[in-house]
Amino acid sequence: MLSIKNLHVSIEGKDILKGINLDVKPGEVHAIMGPNGAGKSTLASVLAGRDLYNVTEGEVIFQGKDLLDMEPEDRAKEGIFLGFQYPIEIPGVSTVNFMKTAVNEHRKYKGLDPLSASDFLKLMREKKSLVEIDSKLTNRSVNEGFSGGEKKKNEIFQMAMLEPKLAVLDETDSGLDIDALRVVANGVNKLKTRDNATIVITHYQRLLDYIVPDVVHVLYNGRIVKTAGKELALELEEKGYDWIKEENGK
Amino acid sequence: MADINTINKDFADLFNQGNELLLEGSSDVMNETRKNAFQDFSKLGVPTRANENYKYTNLIPAFDHPYNVNLKYQNVDVDLNEIFQCDVPELDTNMVLLTNGWYYGNNKELTELPKGVIVCGVQEAAEKYPEIFNAHYGKYAKTDEDGIVALNTSLAKDGFFIYVPKGVVIEKPIQVVNLLRSDRDLMATQRNLIVVEENAQAKIIVCDHTLTHHKYLTNSVTEVNVARNAIFDLYTLQNQHLNSVILNSTYIRQESNSNVLSNTISLYGGTIRNNHHVILDEEHCENNTFGMYLMDRDQHVDNFTSIDHAKPNCLSNEHFKGVMDDQASGAFAGRIFVRRDAQQTQAYQSNNNLLLSNDAVINTKPQLVIDADDVKCSHGATVGQMDEDALFYLRARGIDEKEARQMLMFAFAHEIIEKIRVEPLKERIDELVDKRLRGEISKCNTCAIACNH
Numbered sequence: 001m002l003s004i005k006n007l008h009v010s011i012e013g014k015d016i017l018k019g020i021n022l023d024v025k026p027g028e029v030h031a032i033m034g035p036n037g038a039g040k041s042t043l044a045s046v047l048a049g050r051d052l053y054n055v056t057e058g059e060v061i062f063q064g065k066d067l068l069d070m071e072p073e074d075r076a077k078e079g080i081f082l083g084f085q086y087p088i089e090i091p092g093v094s095t096v097n098f099m100k101t102a103v104n105e106h107r108k109y110k111g112l113d114p115l116s117a118s119d120f121l122k123l124m125r126e127k128k129s130l131v132e133i134d135s136k137l138t139n140r141s142v143n144e145g146f147s148g149g150e151k152k153k154n155e156i157f158q159m160a161m162l163e164p165k166l167a168v169l170d171e172t173d174s175g176l177d178i179d180a181l182r183v184v185a186n187g188v189n190k191l192k193t194r195d196n197a198t199i200v201i202t203h204y205q206r207l208l209d210y211i212v213p214d215v216v217h218v219l220y221n222g223r224i225v226k227t228a229g230k231e232l233a234l235e236l237e238e239k240g241y242d243w244i245k246e247e248n249g250k
Numbered sequence: 251m252a253d254i255n256t257i258n259k260d261f262a263d264l265f266n267q268g269n270e271l272l273l274e275g276s277s278d279v280m281n282e283t284r285k286n287a288f289q290d291f292s293k294l295g296v297p298t299r300a301n302e303n304y305k306y307t308n309l310i311p312a313f314d315h316p317y318n319v320n321l322k323y324q325n326v327d328v329d330l331n332e333i334f335q336c337d338v339p340e341l342d343t344n345m346v347l348l349t350n351g352w353y354y355g356n357n358k359e360l361t362e363l364p365k366g367v368i369v370c371g372v373q374e375a376a377e378k379y380p381e382i383f384n385a386h387y388g389k390y391a392k393t394d395e396d397g398i399v400a401l402n403t404s405l406a407k408d409g410f411f412i413y414v415p416k417g418v419v420i421e422k423p424i425q426v427v428n429l430l431r432s433d434r435d436l437m438a439t440q441r442n443l444i445v446v447e448e449n450a451q452a453k454i455i456v457c458d459h460t461l462t463h464h465k466y467l468t469n470s471v472t473e474v475n476v477a478r479n480a481i482f483d484l485y486t487l488q489n490q491h492l493n494s495v496i497l498n499s500t501y502i503r504q505e506s507n508s509n510v511l512s513n514t515i516s517l518y519g520g521t522i523r524n525n526h527h528v529i530l531d532e533e534h535c536e537n538n539t540f541g542m543y544l545m546d547r548d549q550h551v552d553n554f555t556s557i558d559h560a561k562p563n564c565l566s567n568e569h570f571k572g573v574m575d576d577q578a579s580g581a582f583a584g585r586i587f588v589r590r591d592a593q594q595t596q597a598y599q600s601n602n603n604l605l606l607s608n609d610a611v612i613n614t615k616p617q618l619v620i621d622a623d624d625v626k627c628s629h630g631a632t633v634g635q636m637d638e639d640a641l642f643y644l645r646a647r648g649i650d651e652k653e654a655r656q657m658l659m660f661a662f663a664h665e666i667i668e669k670i671r672v673e674p675l676k677e678r679i680d681e682l683v684d685k686r687l688r689g690e691i692s693k694c695n696t697c698a699i700a701c702n703h
């Protein structure tokens with residue numbers, strides 16, 4: 001489904017990703033862990049199409065298409081979803097209008113008619129209950145004045161609305177209390193099918209108790225330096241990153 | 251190109267040679283005021299950029315043009331009521347028409363107005379209701395401070411007059427449509443007076459509608475007195491073609507416990523200068539002065555405002571926002587005066603600008619003159635580009651770039667539209683601004699509220 005080959009990315013002349021290789025198949029859950037500043041969010045942003053970053057080498061193929069060639073909106077419509085580490089507040093843009101526009105853009109891309117107002121509201125209701133997000137929040141402007149945890153929940157709500165093929169969740173667990181973590185993880189699990197895939201970026205093993213990964217990668221200094229099963233997360237939780245850093249000569 | 255002296259001399263000649271016509275049909279009070287105003291104009295002249303208050307707006311090219319001037323009411327050869335119908339069903343208003351600055355002689359009678367409310371032309375008001383008219387006319391507009399106000403008062407013959415008696419609440423807004431229709435380039439002078447008595451409530455919508463493509467210069471002055479406990483809204487929608495000049499000066503005086511909201515929305519016009527002066531002349535007034543400008547191409551807008559806290563315990567909120575594209579230029583000046591005994595004043599001001607191109611410019615200048623010590627004041631001005639992070643966030647959800655930009659611009663502008671206290675008008679303006687930002691209203695002959703004609 002997703003194939004990243006030798007991806008090099010720089011920003012302002014500084015190399016951040018230095019040859020990433022990653023293959024994700026339908027139905028899989030991948031976890032990416034790694035110390036602060038390793039390049040995890042950079043990778044996520046590049047997949048979503050943020051133009052701040054320069055891809056200097058490599059390729060990314062998503063469902064047979066060259067992803068790097070596409071505008072962010074087209075990537076979204078092809079089925080990529082980025083759950084932002086820091087969701088943006090957009091005062092004046094109502095969540096309802098935002099989601100309606102997004103959902104209908106996706107439908108248009110698939111050759112479907114826009115949803116009627118009542119069907120849209122029905123969809124909203126259904127997805128809201130899936131992530132247990134309060135109408136008080138969805139009645140406001142996008143993320144405006146939301147707490148850290150509420151913003152993360154809202155990301156999963158949007159994911160539920162858009163039903164992506166590949167979700168990249170960048171530290172969706174940080175800032176969530178225990179209950180919210182469970183709700184969010186349940187939401188992600190309920191959205192899971194045999195045909196879609198998830199990349200979860202996290203610092204904490206506890207999320208992976210709920211969203212069980214097939215593969216765990218360690219991203220360090222712009223490279224994936226270790227790939228193993230879910231037990232790797234436990235090992236990292238126990239030992240930290242020093243041994244990784246040592247193994248990689250720093 | 252003519253210099254300023256030639257322009258001023260031409261006006262002096264017009265005043266002297268046209269004196270008979272100027273005096274004819276105007277009341278003694280109007281003519282007395284006229285005489286004094288002309289003395290002021292002789293001293294001040296049309297303001298140039300050397301004048302600190304007009305530093306950002308060059309009026310010479312605006313005035314340097316052979317305009318026709320009508321010193322007499324010109325009969326209209328068609329029925330304007332027929333040509334112009336505002337049949338927006340949700341926006342139910344009491345509508346009157348003005349033609350080239352004059353109260354249209356064939357206006358339909360407003361049958362739904364509460365008893366005692368007067369809506370007519372200024373000339374007629376001066377004659378029929380002198381006790382009201384004379385108590386207010388020329389009392390608030392400062393001819394000795396601004397040359398174009400002096401010029402307006404020197405040449406003033408007509409405009410609209412609205413009187414709302416004590417305790418009368420007008421539910422339906424009164425809509426004044428300024429029709430510009432001429433077969434030659436024209437300078438229109440319009441002089442309006444609005445008197446809202448104690449405990450009265452009224453909402454007025456003023457909009458423009460250019461019916462022909464000629465070059466217009468409109469110099470209008472509106473005086474407003476809002477008495478104790480009255481609530482008054484003034485919505486101004488500026489929408490003229492790119493070859494026009496709008497000089498619009500408003501003077502509002504508020505008495506105790508009155509509440510005024512004004513919202514000046516500039517959608518189109520070649521050169522727009524709004525002078526907006528408010529004096530909070532008694533205690534416990536609330537004033538809300540809002541404005542929005544959406545400029546592109548070579549358009550120019552200059553909002554020059556002053557809020558004078560003359561008495562204690564008043565609150566003022568001022569917020570102007572602008573979206574500037576292409577080579578558009580603009581200025582905002584926000585003056586707040588808090589006089590020495592105006593303790594417990596609260597005065598807030600902000601001006602936010604969104605620049606969509608590298609060539610657009612805006613000069614923004616808050617100016618607070620505070621002579622009292624127990625006051626809460628704040629001001630802030632921002633000039634920025636579109637928020638790239640927000641743009642990416644929207645795009646990352648599948649919304650294409652153009653639509654995402656549109657959503658963000660609209661959100662920016664909506665903060666001002668939200669303040670409109672007439673629900674159907676708010677919806678209208680929302681639609682209109684959305685269209686305007688999409689570049690769908692670019693022709694001149696559209697009424698701001700999208701009326702049919």
Ligand SMILES: Nc1ncnc2c1ncn2[C@@H]1O[C@H](COP(=O)(O)OP(=O)(O)OP(=O)(O)O)[C@@H](O)[C@H]1O
Pocket residue numbers: 011012016034035036037038039040041042043052085
């Ligand atoms: N816009 C930017 N300008 C300059 N440097 C940047 C920018 N974005 C990221 N970087 C740098 O790139 C490196 C990788 O950042 P990134 O956000 O991808 O790390 P991360 O692995 O997500 O870290 P964290 O765990 O703290 O979220 C860091 O050194 C960061 O400072």
Ligand SMILES: [Mg+2]
Pocket residue numbers: 040041042085170171
């Ligand atoms: Mg990160």
